[in-house]
Structures are given as structure tokens and as C-alpha cells.
Amino acid sequence: MKKLLVLIALFSFSVLANAQNPVGVFENHADVGTVLLKGSATYDNATKTYTLSGSGENIWFRKDALHFAYKTMKDNFLVSTQPSLVGQGVDPHRKSGWMARVDADSSSAMVCLTVHGDGLTAFQYRKLKGGNIEEIKIPMLQADVLQLERRGRSYIVSVAKLGQPFWSVEIPDFDFPAELMVGLFVCAHNKNVLEKATFQNTRIFAEVK
Template structure:
């Protein structure tokens, strides 16, 4: 192999290693939107806990600002986690949970199962890139378990407190790509603030090929 070709190969390998920043079962993490404060993501193996920090003004209308820990997922899945926001925070609408996006663009098509600091829990979604977010609120506040499932063109949202049955709803008619980015997120709902979230018992189940 010529020296120039070898240097090019080594450069490409170095770029790939730099581009990927795996944390636990996830492949990478990144800020989405024009956030003022960079976010972080870590995984504590003994306690099986993901800790996210991030800023961001909101996830609403046609613009999302958040920190996102994600991996590529193809086809149907079931994703579960237990999510809590750390400390008192500065805004009752700071939020965390599951997010499923077509890209890292601020107005990408996406769905999210979101729990807010005040306990409000909702399924928020943008069926097409560049459109406004829609929302379905659940009757369960401060749930212990968040479960998001894709089944073809439908999403199933299930939330529960430990010891009680799941509340579940189906939201149909999504025309989304088979390959998308699935992961955990945190949004401060305050562009000048950094908030933290802890997520445990996080699992992603996909079909065995």
C-alpha cells in the first residue's frame, strides 16, 4: 500500500472513532438545535444508570433544543426506562424521556415520550419534518416506568407507577423511515440553564433476525 493511501485510511479510521462516542448501549450523543450550554452523557455500569445533562429552550413547534443520547434502530422496537429529573431545577417544564428521530436536525420528524418536572407526562410528535409538534397527555403523572413501542405505522405509549397496571394508548398512521435514531434526552426548557436527568432500567428490544 502506498504511503499516501495508508495515511488516508488511517485518517478515515480516526475520523470514525472521533465521530462515535458510545455510552452504555447507545452509539453517540449530541446537542440538537442552537443550545447555549453543551450537554453530556455518562453511564454508571454498577447501578445501570444513565446521567444526562443539557440545556435547550424547548421541544415545541418547529424547533427542538436538547441533549440526545442515541443509537440507530431499524424497524419495530420496545423501549423501557425509569426516568427522574435531578434537583429542583428552574422550570416546571424541564423534561426527559425517550426520543425517536429521523435525524439530528432541529425540526426533524420525531416522537417522544416525555415526563416533565411537574409530573406532566405526554406523547409528543412531529409526523413530518418542519411541521409543528402535536401532543397527547397521559392521565398518569410522575410515572415510574416509560415504555415506547413502534409497531409498523403505529406507536404504543405505556406508562405506570410501580404496583399499578399500565395505561396504554395507540397513536396510528405514522409514515416514518425504518431506520431512525432512538434514545434518551434531556431539555432544560431554559436556554441559559443546564439540567440533569437520571434514567435506569433502560432496555431496547428489537426482533431477532
């Protein structure tokens, strides 16, 4: 049967029985790694806006620290959002965007598509648990739209300024399990502060076989 991508509606969603902190379409939100200040996540149904706050020293090398709103997704997916960091911020490397993790461990294998406070837009990934993060810097500063697609063993990254064409690249050879934690994140890049990000026009498409 032909595979289809179907939209998971933002306006109606089911909460799993074991979810502790559901927010919007996401089953849970929680801090990942060692953080000094507890993060949070909210969803405004009137404006269809997610707001995440989080601390965390970094997402780099062999460990991550951040706040993460996520749902469990299996096999192929496509997700899109418009992120915006709030205020001037403390560190130019504070960041927000999409993330897909194998598990909640701070050294988990993962991918993330992110915009930094200084405008850097990048795809960062750790192919193996406990390994160092690798990075592809995208030739576009302060992207307005982030789209991340999983297609088999590849990830397709697409970013754009509003009203402009997408810039895209495919990164192959990820040996991840079928089931991943997929969602929005914010990282302060400074363990002593909380930074905030908003996310609009968030869309999640899951594969139906």
C-alpha cells in the same frame, strides 16, 4: 419466520467504528438544535444508570433543542426506562424521556415520550419535518416507567407508577423511514441553564426477522 423481540444486553455492547461519543448501549450522544450550554451523558456500570445533562429552550412547535443519547434502530422496537429529573430545577416544563428521530436536524420528524418537571406525562410528536408538534397528555402525573414501542406505522405508549398496571394507548399513521435514531433525552426548557436527569432499568428490544 415469526418475528421476535430480543433484549440488547446492557452489559455487553459493540461500539460502531464511526461513533464519536458512545455511552452505555448508545452509539453516540450530542446536542440537538441550538443550545448555549453543552450537554453530556455518562453511564455508571455499577448502578446501571445513565445520567444526561442538557440545556435547550424547548421541544415544541417547529424546532427542538435538547441533549440526546441514541443508537440507530431499524423497523420495530420496544424501549423502557425509569427517568428521574434531578433537583428542583428552574422551569416546571423541563423534561426527559424517550425519543425517536428521523435525523438530527432540529425540525426533524420525531416522537417522544416524556415526563416534565411538574409531573405532566405526555406523548409528543412531529409527523412531518418542519411541522408543528402535536401532543397527547397522559392521564397520569409523574409516571415512573416509560415504555415506547414501534409497531409498523404505529407507536404504542405505555406508562406506569412502580408496582401498578400500565396505562397504554396506540397512535397510528406515522410515515417514518425504517431506520431511526432512538434514545434518551433531557431538555432544560431554559436556554440559560443545564438540567440533569437519570435513567434506570433501561431496556432496549430490537426486532429480529
